[in-house]
Amino acid sequence: MTAYQHDHHGFETRAIHAGYEPDPTTGAVIPPIYATSTYKQDGVGGLRGGYEYSRSANPTRTALEGAIAALEEGVAGFAFASGLAAEDALLRAVCAPGDHVVIPDDAYGGTFRLFDKVARPWGLEHSPAPVSDVDAVRAAIVPGRTKVVWVETPTNPMLTIGDLEALAGVAHEAGALLVVDNTFASPYLQQPLRLGADVVVHSTTKYVGGHSDVVGGALVVRDEEVAERVAFHQNAMGAVAGPFDAWLTLRGLKTLALRMERHSDNAERVVAFLAAHPQVSEVIYPGLPEHPGHAVAARQMRRFGGMVSFRVTGGVEQALKVCERTEVFTLGESLGGVESLIEHPGRMTHASVAGTDLEVPDDLIRLSVGIETAADLVADLEQALA
Numbered sequence: 558m559t560a561y562q563h564d565h566h567g568f569e570t571r572a573i574h575a576g577y578e579p580d581p582t583t584g585a586v587i588p589p590i591y592a593t594s595t596y597k598q599d600g601v602g603g604l605r606g607g608y609e610y611s612r613s614a615n616p617t618r619t620a621l622e623g624a625i626a627a628l629e630e631g632v633a634g635f636a637f638a639s640g641l642a643a644e645d646a647l648l649r650a651v652c653a654p655g656d657h658v659v660i661p662d663d664a665y666g667g668t669f670r671l672f673d674k675v676a677r678p679w680g681l682e683h684s685p686a687p688v689s690d691v692d693a694v695r696a697a698i699v700p701g702r703t704k705v706v707w708v709e710t711p712t713n714p715m716l717t718i719g720d721l722e723a724l725a726g727v728a729h730e731a732g733a734l735l736v737v738d739n740t741f742a743s744p745y746l747q748q749p750l751r752l753g754a755d756v757v758v759h760s761t762t763k764y765v766g767g768h769s770d771v772v773g774g775a776l777v778v779r780d781e782e783v784a785e786r787v788a789f790h791q792n793a794m795g796a797v798a799g800p801f802d803a804w805l806t807l808r809g810l811k812t813l814a815l816r817m818e819r820h821s822d823n824a825e826r827v828v829a830f831l832a833a834h835p836q837v838s839e840v841i842y843p844g845l846p847e848h849p850g851h852a853v854a855a856r857q858m859r860r861f862g863g864m865v866s867f868r869v870t871g872g873v874e875q876a877l878k879v880c881e882r883t884e885v886f887t888l889g890e891s892l893g894g895v896e897s898l899i900e901h902p903g904r905m906t907h908a909s910v911a912g913t914d915l916e917v918p919d920d921l922i923r924l925s926v927g928i929e930t931a932a933d934l935v936a937d938l939e940q941a942l943a
C-alpha cells in the first residue's frame with residue numbers, strides 16, 4: 558500500500574516516475590528486484606522503511622503499487638499474483654456471506670467462474686445484468702443486500718459499453734460500491750475513479766504489463782477505509798505479486814501511453830479495412846458511430862483502444878479458417894500485448910459459456926490489435942479473408 562504521489566503531473570510523467578525515487582544509496586533509476594523474503598531489524602520492531610516480511614510488503618512491489626495508484630488516481634494500489642487473485646481478495650474484503658453482487662451478463666469468463674463456483678458456495682449471491690442498461694442494473698440490485706455493482710467496460714468480446722457515471726449513481730443510491738474491471742481500457746484510456754467508481758480492478762497481464770510476459774493483477778481504491786480492508790486481505794490471503802513479476806509489470810507500465818495510442822491507431826486502420834470488406838458482416842468497435850455505446854465511450858474514454866471484434870459472412874467454418882490463416886496475427890488467447898493476436902471466442906476464450914445466456918455468435922472473431930506496422934496487419938487480414 559502506497560500513498561498516491563505526483564498528483565500534479567500528467568499521465569505520461571506519472572507512468573514513468575510515480576511510485577519510486579532513485580535509490581538513495583546507489584542512485585539506481587529503476588527499482589531493483591528485491592529478491593528477499595525478510596528484512597534486518599534495527600532492534601526488535603525497528604523496521605527500516607516499514608519492511609518486515611515480503612508477503613506484507615516488498616519494495617519492488619511497493620513501486621508498482623504506487624505507480625498504478627497514481628495512474629488511476631486512487632489513494633492506494635495493491636499488486637497481486639493475477640487478476641483473479643486481485644478480484645478474490647477484493648470480494649473477501651468488501652463482501653460477507655449473505656451479501657449480493659450485480660455482475661455483467663457478459664463478464665470475463667474467469668470472473669464469472671469466480672463468482673459462480675467460488676464466491677457463491679461461500680455464500681455470496683450474484684445476479685447478472687447488461688452493463689449497457691442502467692435500468693436493468695438498478696432492477697438487479699437487492700435492496701439492503703447488494704454490496705457491489707461490478708462492471709466491465711468495454712466488455713469481452715462484444716465490446717459493450719457501460720456509462721460509469723450513471724452506474725456509480727445507481728450503485729451509490731443502493732449503498733453499494735461500484736467496482737470497475739478496467740483491463741480492456743487501461744488507465745490511459747479511462748479512469749473510472751474520476752467518474753465515481755470506488756475500486757478499479759486490473760488484470761495487469763494485459764495492457765498494463767503489455768508484453769505478454771507476466772501474469773498479474775491490481776486493485777486501486779478511492780477511499781482509505783476500503784484501502785485498509787483490502788490491505789488487510791492482501792496480506793491475510795497472501796496472493797501477492799512477487800518482486801520479479803512486479804518489476805516486469807512496472808517496466809511495461811512506463812510505456813502504457815505510447816502503446817495505447819499506437820494500439821488505438823492500428824485498431825482504427827484495421828476497423829476501416831474490415832468495415833469495407835465484403836466478407837465481413839459486422840464490425841464491433843466502440844469507435845464506430847453506429848456502435849450503440851459510441852456516445853458514452855466517446856465521453857468517458859480518451860480513445861477506443863486496441864480490441865476489435867468482427868463477424869464473417871461465411872459462418873463458423875470461415876471464422877475458423879481466418880483465425881488459422883493469419884501470419885502476423887498470432888492465434889492465441891489473452892490480449893493487450895505488443896503483438897497482434899486473433900482468436901475465435903466461441904471455441905476458445907468463451908467455449909465454457911456455450912449454451913448459456915453468455916454464448917457468443919460462432920461467426921465472431923476477436924482481435925487484440927498490436928503495435929506492429931498497420932499496413933502489415935491490414936495485409937495479413939486481407940490474405941486471411943481472401
Ligand SMILES: *Cc1c(COP(=O)(O)O)cnc(C)c1O
Nearest residue numbers: 639640641665667740760762773
Ligand atoms: C484476463 C482478465 C481477467 C483475469 O486476469 P488474470 O490475470 O488472467 O487472472 C479479468 N478481467 C478481464 C477483463 C480480463 O481480460
